[in-house]
Amino acid sequence: MTAGTTTKTTAEHELAALQREHGRPLFALLLRLSDGDRQRAEDLLQETLVRAWQHPEALRADDFDSVRPWLLTVGRRLAIDARRARQARPPEVGDAVLESAQVCADHAERSAATLDVREAVKTLTPEHREVLVLVYFQGASVAEAAAALGIPPGTVKSRAYYALRALRRVLPGYAADLR
Numbered sequence: 001m002t003a004g005t006t007t008k009t010t011a012e013h014e015l016a017a018l019q020r021e022h023g024r025p026l027f028a029l030l031l032r033l034s035d036g037d038r039q040r041a042e043d044l045l046q047e048t049l050v051r052a053w054q055h056p057e058a059l060r061a062d063d064f065d066s067v068r069p070w071l072l073t074v075g076r077r078l079a080i081d082a083r084r085a086r087q088a089r090p091p092e093v094g095d096a097v098l099e100s101a102q103v104c105a106d107h108a109e110r111s112a113a114t115l116d117v118r119e120a121v122k123t124l125t126p127e128h129r130e131v132l133v134l135v136y137f138q139g140a141s142v143a144e145a146a147a148a149l150g151i152p153p154g155t156v157k158s159r160a161y162y163a164l165r166a167l168r169r170v171l172p173g174y175a176a177d178l179r
Contacts (some may be wrong), residue, residue, distance in 0.1 A: 026048060029075060029076065033076065048071055051074050121167070123170055131145060135160050
């Protein structure tokens with residue numbers, strides 16, 4: 001035997017014969033069970049043939065005329081196991097999904113922002129602070145704030161405008177949030 005010559009074992013010949021004889025129908029079944037995913041079906045076909053190679057006694061049993069039912073059963077079970085494994089873990093996402101995902105601030109950032117805003121609101125005049133608290137923090141309408149404070153709606157709007165303008169100066173990092 002020369003150095004470049006390779007010899008196939010009997011098991012390899014049997015495996016190649018199995019693939020030639022049963023590969024197409026097995027692949028068709030696995031493709032259907034893989035929802036048309038050719039790569040997954042090919043992987044399952046390979047795994048099925050590996051199982052056949054690992055269990056030659058099942059392929060030589062005299063209980064059946066053909067090994068095809070055994071191969072189809074093993075392939076089907078592998079496909080079911082693969083589907084269950086995919087469903088048990090979270091779905092994979094691509095980079096495009098991550099880039100478009102909205103980033104939520106964590107609890108520490110929200111707490112720090114709340115403290116910053118509270119300190120900034122303390123710097124406002126009492127009139128501006130009253131309007132800001134009623135309209136923006138308590139959700140009162142301009143008319144409701146005007147009635148509660150006993151001032152005209154136009155004054156509420158004016159005070160709210162100047163209060164926000166003052167906050168933008170005190171909180172420059174939050175300017176986009178105060179528009």
